[in-house]
Amino acid sequence: KAGVTQTPRYLIKTRGQQVTLSCSPISGHRSVSWYQQTPGQGLQFLFEYFSETQRNKGNFPGRFSGRQFSNSRSEMNVSTLELGDSALYLCASSPEGDYGYTFGSGTRLTVV
Amino acid sequence: AQTVTQSQPEMSVQEAETVTLSCTYDTSESDYYLFWYKQPPSRQMILVIRQEAYKQQNATENRFSVNFQKAAKSFSLKISDSQLGDAAMYFCAYRRRWGSQGNLIFGKGTKLSVKP
Numbered sequence: 736k737a738g739v740t741q742t743p744r745y746l747i748k749t750r751g752q753q754v755t756l757s758c759s760p761i762s763g764h765r766s767v768s769w770y771q772q773t774p775g776q777g778l779q780f781l782f783e784y785f786s787e788t789q790r791n792k793g794n795f796p797g798r799f800s801g802r803q804f805s806n807s808r809s810e811m812n813v814s815t816l817e818l819g820d821s822a823l824y825l826c827a828s829s830p831e832g833d834y835g836y837t838f839g840s841g842t843r844l845t846v847v
Numbered sequence: 848a849q850t851v852t853q854s855q856p857e858m859s860v861q862e863a864e865t866v867t868l869s870c871t872y873d874t875s876e877s878d879y880y881l882f883w884y885k886q887p888p889s890r891q892m893i894l895v896i897r898q899e900a901y902k903q904q905n906a907t908e909n910r911f912s913v914n915f916q917k918a919a920k921s922f923s924l925k926i927s928d929s930q931l932g933d934a935a936m937y938f939c940a941y942r943r944r945w946g947s948q949g950n951l952i953f954g955k956g957t958k959l960s961v962k963p
Contacts, residue, residue, distance in 0.1 A: 838892035
């Protein structure tokens with residue numbers, strides 16, 4: 736059974752650019768969550784999608800957005816990148832009604 | 848708001864020995880989940896063990912067990928017979944049980960080193 740797949744693994748972007756990260760959940764998992772991990776702030780919740788609807792959102796500016804497709808794959812987008820957006824972005828999926836989240840290996844974003 | 852605190856930034860254990868990682872949390876809710884995740888250098892967060900707050904029995908998974916003290920809001924992880932592969936960052940996490948608007952709230956983590 737394939738795990739949670741995140742692409743790309745590494746990304747380097749310039750300030751002001753935008754970026755799109757992708758997450759493919761475990762087959763059958765309809766809930767996808769995104770987290771940002773930095774040395775200073777630790778792990779912070781970005782948003783959660785279920786059946787193509789955002790049902791929970793963390794305290795991040797509007798530059799951070801996401802979506803989920805009918806096959807449960809999810810993307811998150813960050814516009815007008817800032818140096819502080821450099822982080823490891825983790826995606827997690829879970830089946831409905833079960834909170835045993837399975838995480839992907841993350842996308843390491845570096846903004847220069 | 849719920850918070851999770853891990854007071855030990857770093858811990859060290861000798862191979863084959865036992866180590867306990869501490870976690871406390873704050874919540875006004877009575878029903879919730881608690882988790883321990885392991886994050887090795889490969890970056891993937893791996894679920895080690897989970898505990899449902901309504902269950903009084905402490906969860907156990909092979910060499911990993913927890914000491915869940917609900918009244919004290921304490922949730923420690925004991926690793927027995929430590930192995931070199933146990934070296935990683937360990938994160939304690941909380942999630943409310945009810946309601947769709949729940950998400951994991953993480954502690955800052957404890958870096959565990961295992962000495963051969």
